[in-house]
Amino acid sequence: MLKIKDLHTHIEQFHILQGVNLEVPDNSVTVVLGRNGAGKTTTIRSVMGFYPNMSGEILFQGKSIAKLPPYTVAKQGIGYVPEDQDIFAGLTVEENMRVAMRREDDTTLERQEWLLDLFPDLREAWKRKGGHLSGGQKQMLSIARALVNETPLLLVDEPSKGLAPIMVEKVMEAMNVIRETTTILLVEQNFIMASQLGDYFYMIDEGRTVFQGEMQLLKDDEVLRKKYLGIA
Amino acid sequence: MKTTTKVTAYTNPSSGLNPLRIITWQKGAWIVCCLMLFAVPLLITKNSYLFLLTNIFIWSVFAMSYNLLLGFTGIISFGHAMFFGIGAYSLALTARHVPGGEVGFILAILATVVICFVLSLIVGLLSLRLRDTFYALITLAVATIFVIIAEQWRSMTMGNDGFNFTASLSRDLFGFINLLDRRHVYYIALIFLIGMFLLLKRFIDSPVGRTLQAIRDNEARAASLGYAVLNYKLISNILAGVMAGLAGVVYAISIRFVSPDSVLGVENTIDVLLMTVIGGVGTLLGPIIGAAVVEVSSHYLMGLANIHPIFERWVILFGVVFILIILFFPAGIVGTIKQKFLSKKKGVSS
Numbered sequence: 001m002l003k004i005k006d007l008h009t010h011i012e013q014f015h016i017l018q019g020v021n022l023e024v025p026d027n028s029v030t031v032v033l034g035r036n037g038a039g040k041t042t043t044i045r046s047v048m049g050f051y052p053n054m055s056g057e058i059l060f061q062g063k064s065i066a067k068l069p070p071y072t073v074a075k076q077g078i079g080y081v082p083e084d085q086d087i088f089a090g091l092t093v094e095e096n097m098r099v100a101m102r103r104e105d106d107t108t109l110e111r112q113e114w115l116l117d118l119f120p121d122l123r124e125a126w127k128r129k130g131g132h133l134s135g136g137q138k139q140m141l142s143i144a145r146a147l148v149n150e151t152p153l154l155l156v157d158e159p160s161k162g163l164a165p166i167m168v169e170k171v172m173e174a175m176n177v178i179r180e181t182t183t184i185l186l187v188e189q190n191f192i193m194a195s196q197l198g199d200y201f202y203m204i205d206e207g208r209t210v211f212q213g214e215m216q217l218l219k220d221d222e223v224l225r226k227k228y229l230g231i232a
Numbered sequence: 233m234k235t236t237t238k239v240t241a242y243t244n245p246s247s248g249l250n251p252l253r254i255i256t257w258q259k260g261a262w263i264v265c266c267l268m269l270f271a272v273p274l275l276i277t278k279n280s281y282l283f284l285l286t287n288i289f290i291w292s293v294f295a296m297s298y299n300l301l302l303g304f305t306g307i308i309s310f311g312h313a314m315f316f317g318i319g320a321y322s323l324a325l326t327a328r329h330v331p332g333g334e335v336g337f338i339l340a341i342l343a344t345v346v347i348c349f350v351l352s353l354i355v356g357l358l359s360l361r362l363r364d365t366f367y368a369l370i371t372l373a374v375a376t377i378f379v380i381i382a383e384q385w386r387s388m389t390m391g392n393d394g395f396n397f398t399a400s401l402s403r404d405l406f407g408f409i410n411l412l413d414r415r416h417v418y419y420i421a422l423i424f425l426i427g428m429f430l431l432l433k434r435f436i437d438s439p440v441g442r443t444l445q446a447i448r449d450n451e452a453r454a455a456s457l458g459y460a461v462l463n464y465k466l467i468s469n470i471l472a473g474v475m476a477g478l479a480g481v482v483y484a485i486s487i488r489f490v491s492p493d494s495v496l497g498v499e500n501t502i503d504v505l506l507m508t509v510i511g512g513v514g515t516l517l518g519p520i521i522g523a524a525v526v527e528v529s530s531h532y533l534m535g536l537a538n539i540h541p542i543f544e545r546w547v548i549l550f551g552v553v554f555i556l557i558i559l560f561f562p563a564g565i566v567g568t569i570k571q572k573f574l575s576k577k578k579g580v581s582s
Contacts (some may be wrong), residue, residue, distance in 0.1 A: 012442060071457075071461070086452070091442065091445055091449065092445060096446075099446045145456075
C-alpha cells in the first residue's frame with residue numbers, strides 16, 4: 001500500500017529524517033515506534049506533503065506521491081488524523097463532517113452513518129461546536145472526518161495522547177473495527193495500544209529506521225523494548 | 233437532492249427544539265426589522281438622521297466585506313480601503329466625465345467590479361501563499377500606491393483637495409431614482425445592505441463558506457482534507473474586494489465627494505477593523521452592529537464640541553468607549569451575546 005525509501009526531511013536548518021525506510025502492507029496495521037523526537041510525526045507529515053524540503057521516494061499504491069502538496073495527497077485517498085486532533089473549533093460536528101466530504105453522495109452518507117454508529121458520542125454532539133467537545137470526542141471526530149471519504153490508507157498520529165483511559169479504550173475498539181476495511185499506519189507511544197493493534201512495527205531513532213518486524217517479535221523482545229522505548 | 237436532504241434533516245436527537253420553528257421565528261424578526269427600516273424615511277424627515285442611517289448601512293457592507301476576510305477566512309488586511317476607494321472614485325469620475333446618468337452609473341459599477349476583481353486576484357496571488365503578515369503588508373503597500381496616484385494625478389482626481397460632484401449626479405436615474413434626494417439614497421443603501429447580507433449569509437452557509445471557516449480554524453488540516461487552500465483564500469479575497477468596492481460606489485453617491493483621505497486612506501481600513509471587532513469577528517450581524525456603534529458614537533461625540541471645547545478631542549472619548557466595549561464584550565457585542573446565550577442554553581440542557 002505504502003512504501004517509503006530513504007526519506008530525508010529538513011525542517012528549517014535541521015535535518016530531521018535521515019533515511020527512513022518503511023513499508024505498509026495492504027490490510028494491515030503498521031506501527032511506527034520510537035522515543036520523543038525520533039521523527040515519527042515528521043515521517044507521516046512528510047507522507048502528507050507538509051514538508052516540500054524532503055528527498056527520497058514515497059510510493060502509494062505504486063504511484064509516487066513525494067513532494068505533492070497535502071491537498072493532492074489527501075485526494076489520492078490518504079486520510080490523516082493529526083497528533084492534536086486539529087478539528088475545526090468554530091464549526092459544529094456536522095459541519096466538520098460535511099467539510100471533510102468530497103461528495104455528498106449516498107456512499108459517503110452511508111459511511112457517515114457507519115462512523116456515527118462507531119462513535120455514538122458524535123451523534124450526541126452533532127450540533128455542538130468542535131471547540132466545545134471533550135478530548136475524546138475531538139479524537140473521534142478527527143478519525144471520523146478522515147474516514148468519511150473512501151480512504152484506503154489512514155495515517156494516525158498518537159490517537160491515545162492526552163486521553164482518559166476509558167476514551168483510549170473506546171478509540172482502540174473503534175480502530176479495531178476500522179482496520180477490517182482500511183490499512184493503517186499508526187504512530188503511537190502507548191505500547192499497550194500499539195501492540196494490541198499492530199501487525200508490524202518500525203522502530204525509528206534519530207530520524208532513521210533502526211529496526212522492523214512483526215509485532216510479536218517486539219512483544220517477545222524485552223531488551224529491544226528497553227533499548228528503544230525505555231519500557232520493559 | 234435526496235442526499236442533501238438526508239444530511240440537513242439529521243438533527244441532534246437530544247435536542248427537543250424544532251428547527252423549522254426557529255427558522256420561522258428568526259425570519260419573522262428579520263422581516264419586521266426590514267419593514268421598520270423601510271418605514272423610517274416616512275417617519276423621519278430630518279436629512280441628517282437619514283444621512284447617518286445611510287452611512288451606517290454602507291459602512292456595514294464595507295465592514296461585512298472585511299469580516300469575510302478576518303472573521304471567516306482568518307486573513308488580516310491593512311489595505312482594504314483601496315477597494316472602497318476604487319469604487320468611490322469610479323462613481324465620482326464617471327459621474328463627472330461620462331454624460332448620461334444611467335450609462336455612467338452602470339459603467340462605474342462595472343469598472344468597480346472588474347478592477348476590484350483583478351486587483352484582489354493579483355494581490356492575493358502575490359501574497360496569500362505566504363504568511364498572513366505578508367498579506368497585511370502587501371495590501372498596505374498597494375493601498376498606499378493608490379493613495380499616491382489619487383494625490384498626484386491632479387488633472388483627473390484634483391489631488392488632495394478631492395472634488396465634489398453633486399452637480400453631475402443625475403436627478404432622474406432610470407426614470408425614478410433621484411440621487412440628490414436623501415430618501416432615495418437611503419433606500420438604495422438599505423436595499424444594498426439587505427442584498428449583500430443575504431448574499432454573504434448564503435455564501436457563508438455554502439460548502440465554500442464552510443471550507444473557508446475550516447481554513448480559518450486550521451489551514452494545514454483543511455489542506456490535508458484535500459482542499460487547495462490558496463484557491464479558497466482567493467475566492468474570499470475577491471468577494472471581499474468586490475463587496476468593498478460596491479460599498480464605495482454607494483458611499484460616493486451618499487457623500488457626493490471624494491478625496492484620497494476620505495475614501496482611500498488607511499484610517500478607513502482601521503475604522504472597518506474597529507467596526508468588525510466591536511460588533512464581533514466571525515459573526516454575520518457583528519459588522520452591522522459595529523458600524524452602527526461607531527457611526528452613532530462618532531456622530532454624537534462630535535456634536536458634544538458645541539457644549540465644551542474639550543469635546544473637540546472626541547476621538548479620545550471614542551477610545552474610552554472602545555475600551556469599555558472590549559472590556560465588557562471581549563468577543564464583540566454579537567459574539568459575546570452569542571457565547572453567553574450558548575453557555576446558558578448548555579447549562580439548561582445539562
